[in-house]
Amino acid sequence: MNFVKRAGLSLWSRKGRTLITLATFLVISVMVLAGVLINDATAQAEQDARRSVGAEVNLEADLGQLGGGSELRAPRIDAATVDKVGALPQVRKYTYSIWDRVLLKGGPQLADGGPKEPMGPGGTVGMGVLDTSLLPDFRSGKFTLLSGEHLTAADKGKKRLLIEERLAKENKLGVGDTITLTGNDEKTTADFTVAGVYRDPSPATEPDSEYGISPANMLYGTVGGLSALSSERNGPLQAGKATFLLQDADTQGAFKDEAKKVAGPALDGFKLDANDKAIRQMTGPLKSISTTATLAMWLMGLAGAAVLTLLVNLAVKQRHKEYGVLLAMGEKKRKLIAQQALEILVVGALAIGLSSLFAPRLTQSAGQALLGREATSAQHKIDSWQGPPSGSTGLGEGIDPNDKPVEDADPIDKITVRLDPADLATLGAIGLGIGLLATAVPAGAVLRLSPRTILTKGK
Structure with missing residues (x-):
């Protein structure tokens, strides 16, 4: 009788042991498959999040390269170079900005209630922006376009403005109206059209932390329009920083490599x-449950392998006389080991098949509950964050302003578990490894068997 047929008869005749082994392997399969499914689901959710948010890459001065000395000056980069980088295929949208003091004269007045003197009488800050939709305050939802x-790249050479609603009300301005601005030299003048409020x-009354003016009087204009008012413009338009929103966060590496090729030495002093x-x-909660699931999967796999090893080793001891007879009849020891491996693998295959029927549903429920708790905890932490007091950097109070949560970036609290052939293949490979590991130790006992000793002494 060949060892394959013997393996089948052995499993059938020892139903109790077979069921115990099946139950053990089934628990292992469910836990391992759950770990695989949760990892796949969290990876897919994270990928979806990256694609929905995109990836923001900032081009800014590298302070580590500036050195020191009395002539310390932040580097500048030609806007034309930024445009070349922004034209790379990885980029979805990009923007850069310039700023200067501008004056409201000849009718329009600054909104009341805030500091005005930092910019001089009638003075305010004009921020030239290529694409205002990419400004952090607009992207976060702090600012609302009423x-x-x-302003977009298509408006680059036009004279258009976004103005704050309090300034608009003060001067009864609306979309399509014209406002006259004077440059910092108090001579250069141009008419701008209100593109939005x-x-x-x-x-x-709370001055802007960077410019010291009332936020009600901040102007955002096109880079071409405001640069025409700049008294310091001497040569091509330049920017001190830029922002690139990528199509996909996974393209960051390729984008950086291409940007360095396109810009070349112009990036010196920048990062x-x-x-x-x-x-x-x-994705914080996703990483947390993924780590937990992976750890549980490995612990269960190792513990399961140990239990199966004990079961198979016990079976070998109980079948000494059977093996002695087979060896005395000329059966090869390697075939006895193959029979053991086949028995455990057959049970393992059945367990994997059964686990694939209900593990996805159990994993969806358990994973969702676990993720819900993690997401709730993360959201509570975000909601309870308090920034520094007005006029303070927060450092004196032990508050890092960089820890401020990003608005409209709520922790992901849902995953979708799907079973695909790749998951079953992974489970099958792990199950095969556990099965072979479980038969490795008992195989040594089989190799040491002596048919004469077994049949004469019953051992």
Whole structure:
């Protein structure tokens, strides 16, 4: 009788032991498959999050390369070079900005309630932006565009503005109206069209931390329009920083490599820094449950292998006389080992098949419950964060402003578990490994068997 047929008869005749082995292997299969499915589901959810958020890469001065000395000056880069980088296939949208003091004269007045003197009488800050929709405050939802439209790259050479609603109300301005601005030299003048009105919820009495003016009086204009008012413009338009929103976060490496090729030496003094804070905030709970599932999978796999090893080793001891007879009849020891391996693998295959029927549903329920708790905890941490007091950097109070949560980047609290052939293949490979490991130790006992000793002494 060949060892394959003997393996089948052995499993059938020893139903109790077979059921115990099946139950053990079934628990292992469910836990391992659950770990695989959760890892796949969290990876897919993270990928979806990256694609929905994209990836933001900032081009900014590398302070480590500036050195020191009395002539310390932040580097500048030609806008034309930034445009070349922005034309790379990995880029979805990009923007850069310039700023200067501008004056409202000849009718329009600054909104009341805030500091005005930092920019001089009638002075405010004009921020030239290529694409205002990419400004952090607009992307986070802090600023709201009430009417009109954002400034885009198509408006680059036009004279268009976004103005805050309090300034608009002060001067009874709306979309399509004209406002006259004077440059910092107090001579150069140009008429700008109001392209949109936005809302900044900051109090008018709370000065802007960077420019010291009332947020109600901040102007956003096209880079071409405002640069024409700049008294310092001497040569091509230049920017101190830029932001690139990529099509996919996974293309960051390729984008950086291509950007360095396109820009060349123009990037000296700058660094390309990926800002993936929103993605980290959204995927934090996913990483937590993925780590937990992976750890549980490995622990269960190792523990299961140990239990199966004990079961197979016990079976070998109980079948000494059977093996002695077979060896005395001329059966090869390697075939006895193959029979053991086949028995455990048959049971393992059955367990894998059964686990694939109900493990996905159990994993969906358990994974969703676990993720829900992690997401709730993460959201509570976000909601309870408090920034520094007005006028303070927060460092004196032990508050790092960089820890401020990203708005509209709620932690992901849902996953979708799907079983595909690759998951079964992974489970099958792990199950095969566990089965072979479980027969490795008892195989040594079989190799040491002596038919004469077994039949004469019953051992």
